[in-house]
Amino acid sequence: MKRFLAILGIVTLGGLFYVYEEVEAMRIGYTIRKQEESKVQMLDHTRALKYNIARLKAPHVLEKRLISQRIDLQAPKSWQTLVLSNGAVAKNAAASASLQRAPFFSRFFVGTAQAEAKETQAR
Amino acid sequence: MRKFPHFEILAENRLSKTRLFFIFSAFLLALICLLLRLGFLQLYKSSKYHSLAQNQSRAVIEMQPARGKILDRGGRELALDVRLDSLYAVSREIKNKAAVIDAVTRTLGLPRELVANRIYRDKLFVWIARKLPVSKSEAVKRLKLDGLGYVKESQRVYPKGETACHLVGFTDVDNNGLEGIELYYNSFLKGVPGWRLAQKDAKQRELISKQMEMVPPIDGYNIHLTIDEVIQALTEKELAATCKKHNAVGGSVIVMDPKTGDILAMATYPLYDLSNARNSKAEHRRNRAITDLFEPGSVFKAFTLAGILQDKTFSLEEKFDCERGSWAVAGKVLHDHHGSGVLTFREVIEKSSNIGTVKGAMRLGAAKLYKNIKAFGFGERTGIGLAGEVRGLVPHPKNWSRSSIINIPIGQGVAVTPLQLAVAIGAIANDGKLMKPRILTHIDDQDGKIIQSFEPQVVSEAISKETSLQARSVLEGAVSRGTGKKAAVPGFRAAGKTGTAQKIVNGIYSHDLFNASFVGFVPYDEPKLVIVVNIDEPHPVIFGGEVAAPAFSRVASGILAYWQISQTEVASGVMKSTGKDLKKKNVPSSAPAKIGLAAQ
Numbered sequence: 001m002k003r004f005l006a007i008l009g010i011v012t013l014g015g016l017f018y019v020y021e022e023v024e025a026m027r028i029g030y031t032i033r034k035q036e037e038s039k040v041q042m043l044d045h046t047r048a049l050k051y052n053i054a055r056l057k058a059p060h061v062l063e064k065r066l067i068s069q070r071i072d073l074q075a076p077k078s079w080q081t082l083v084l085s086n087g088a089v090a091k092n093a094a095a096s097a098s099l100q101r102a103p104f105f106s107r108f109f110v111g112t113a114q115a116e117a118k119e120t121q122a123r
Numbered sequence: 124m125r126k127f128p129h130f131e132i133l134a135e136n137r138l139s140k141t142r143l144f145f146i147f148s149a150f151l152l153a154l155i156c157l158l159l160r161l162g163f164l165q166l167y168k169s170s171k172y173h174s175l176a177q178n179q180s181r182a183v184i185e186m187q188p189a190r191g192k193i194l195d196r197g198g199r200e201l202a203l204d205v206r207l208d209s210l211y212a213v214s215r216e217i218k219n220k221a222a223v224i225d226a227v228t229r230t231l232g233l234p235r236e237l238v239a240n241r242i243y244r245d246k247l248f249v250w251i252a253r254k255l256p257v258s259k260s261e262a263v264k265r266l267k268l269d270g271l272g273y274v275k276e277s278q279r280v281y282p283k284g285e286t287a288c289h290l291v292g293f294t295d296v297d298n299n300g301l302e303g304i305e306l307y308y309n310s311f312l313k314g315v316p317g318w319r320l321a322q323k324d325a326k327q328r329e330l331i332s333k334q335m336e337m338v339p340p341i342d343g344y345n346i347h348l349t350i351d352e353v354i355q356a357l358t359e360k361e362l363a364a365t366c367k368k369h370n371a372v373g374g375s376v377i378v379m380d381p382k383t384g385d386i387l388a389m390a391t392y393p394l395y396d397l398s399n400a401r402n403s404k405a406e407h408r409r410n411r412a413i414t415d416l417f418e419p420g421s422v423f424k425a426f427t428l429a430g431i432l433q434d435k436t437f438s439l440e441e442k443f444d445c446e447r448g449s450w451a452v453a454g455k456v457l458h459d460h461h462g463s464g465v466l467t468f469r470e471v472i473e474k475s476s477n478i479g480t481v482k483g484a485m486r487l488g489a490a491k492l493y494k495n496i497k498a499f500g501f502g503e504r505t506g507i508g509l510a511g512e513v514r515g516l517v518p519h520p521k522n523w524s525r526s527s528i529i530n531i532p533i534g535q536g537v538a539v540t541p542l543q544l545a546v547a548i549g550a551i552a553n554d555g556k557l558m559k560p561r562i563l564t565h566i567d568d569q570d571g572k573i574i575q576s577f578e579p580q581v582v583s584e585a586i587s588k589e590t591s592l593q594a595r596s597v598l599e600g601a602v603s604r605g606t607g608k609k610a611a612v613p614g615f616r617a618a619g620k621t622g623t624a625q626k627i628v629n630g631i632y633s634h635d636l637f638n639a640s641f642v643g644f645v646p647y648d649e650p651k652l653v654i655v656v657n658i659d660e661p662h663p664v665i666f667g668g669e670v671a672a673p674a675f676s677r678v679a680s681g682i683l684a685y686w687q688i689s690q691t692e693v694a695s696g697v698m699k700s701t702g703k704d705l706k707k708k709n710v711p712s713s714a715p716a717k718i719g720l721a722a723q
Binding site: 025026036050051052054055058060061063075083 | 200203205206238257280282283284285286328329331332333353354357360685
């Protein structure tokens with residue numbers, strides 16, 4: 001009789017453990033599902049943001065915006081440009097060479113890149 | 124009378140036992156019936172009920188793959204996917220249909236009849252609206268209406284709007300490619316859907332812990348194009364400005380790297396907005412650069428010239444009498460726009476003399492001329508890998524009429540596409556090597572693993588390097604001294620040829636409708652860019668030198684500035700001779716013998 005009761009107890013405990021495990025698995029499953037939904041939503045949101053970034057970077061959009069804001073951008077002259085090579089101004093670059101001797105009259109009206117840099121530091 | 128209680132008890136016990144027997148028998152019978160029913164259900168009806176139970180608790184969920192992106196050569200997105208809500212209704216579950224119809228109609232701005240028609244259908248599932256904008260789907264969700272549900276669906280979006288619209292193409296509502304790259308590479312972009320067999324609970328929520336089987340989806344591959352978004356936008360802008368300025372019905376510009384055959388830009392006008400492609404006209408969606416055939420006119424003289432130089436029929440200094448602009452030959456009278464007397468063959472091409480070119484071609488002969496034209500790839504598809512490319516038309520000499528030898532050398536009686544012209548002029552710019560035009564660099568998966576790579580491919584050697592250098596020098600003269608002066612690129616030496624061709628209307632040459640074109644490359648000594656401009660029906664100005672050449676100049680200037688290339692950097696140590704020196708020596712500035720093309 002005792003033996004029977006012991007076996008019955010073990011079987012009951014085993015059954016309860018199995019049920020607990022199943023319930024726990026379900027519960028975790030629901031949590032995972034919720035998190036997956038949230039992940040999918042975030043990925044969708046990321047995609048939408050990437051699309052917006054790409055759209056805003058489109059050349060025709062930028063151009064329209066520049067025109068609407070009346071910003072007239074022009075390519076810099078070679079003597080207004082510093083060419084960097086490994087973090088330093090390239091010695092042999094045509095730009096850096098011309099930087100040393102800007103067009104004579106331009107110095108009076110435009111200023112050199114060095115002068116602009118000093119002005120920025122002063123601020 | 125004396126009674127015997129013992130007997131009474133005995134009789135009652137007997138009665139109870141009988142009752143018990145009957146009750147027990149009834150229960151036993153019921154149990155046997157149940158067991159028999161159970162056995163019947165388990166043995167004979169098991170499959171039916173098993174499948175019924177499975178249908179209620181299991182579901183096969185389709186997993187849609189993400190469609191691959193289309194990117195430019197710098198990895199900038201030209202087409203990508205976003206996921207949007209699609210709204211559906213389960214009509215049978217909607218109690219107050221009129222209220223739902225009103226609410227949906229008001230929120231989505233759809234016609235009431237359309238919504239009502241769908242909701243009154245006695246179906247389990249019916250689409251109300253697919254791929255709703257986020258704001259609208261959120262608004263409907265806030266209404267919390269019974270019987271409505273949402274499914275996430277991929278929506279193809281084109282962040283660059285009109286840029287490269289003819290090249291990229293677009294998809295239908297089910298994300299199947301309909302035009303351009305979207306159509307041609309649909310099988311790569313689309314991906315393979317997956318599925319999973321899942322258990323569901325009473326509320327129809329998926330039980331992840333009970334997932335049974337899964338085949339994951341394979342996302343579509345990314346397509347990397349050779350075009351550069353900035354160059355494409357610049358080219359489209361210049362083409363549109365040219366077409367508007369000259370009242371043209373359309374046009375196309377191709378920018379190609381002659382060394383690799385990479386298409387850097389392929390612009391067609393009119394443009395259409397990819398985000399609203401369904402509302403555009405079909406004729407606006409045509410990629411004119413590969414689908415439109417036209418008689419090239421004088422630009423074709425560049426290839427006649429190459430044929431003559433390749434065959435060494437005569438030298439560039441050979442003189443031809445250009446008959447003062449009018450020459451009767453083969454029953455026709457051939458005219459030049461500007462009448463000239465005796466010209467060297469170099470001057471004939473520079474001044475675009477029809478008479479001089481035909482006289483030169485006659486000395487080359489029909490068979491050799493045809494062989495040369497075919498060597499440049501005319502009359503065959505280039506194999507660029509875009510839907511709708513046409514072969515062109517180059518008649519075989521056995522089918523030539525008496526006047527063919529007069530027409531064909533000056534670009535009449537043959538039909539070409541702008542892309543064929545770009546490839547052919549690219550061969551002259553690339554030391555005679557004819558490159559296969561390349562529109563894709565590679566295809567990779569979502570992890571960046573390369574699936575297929577497209578390397579630059581030499582198709583053939585159309586002409587020798589020596590011929591190429593000679594032809595280039597003549598074409599440089601056509602820009603610096605000839606009909607293509609307006610193609611000059613400030614700070615660079617460009618080469619090219621203008622063309623003004625009459626269009627054929629109802630089988631005869633029109634005197635009102637023309638094609639203005641320019642083919643050329645820059646810098647001429649070490650070409651980085653091949654540009655073909657073709658403007659359809661400009662008016663009132665019709666000439667290639669006036670209409671197409673300035674567009675070439677602006678596109679080339681813009682690209683070279685974008686690349687930050689200057690002539691001095693490119694040609695350092697290559698071009699020692701200045702124009703002034705050459706003038707002193709009284710030789711053409713572009714004479715090949717005088718220029719040390721050391722870099723080549």
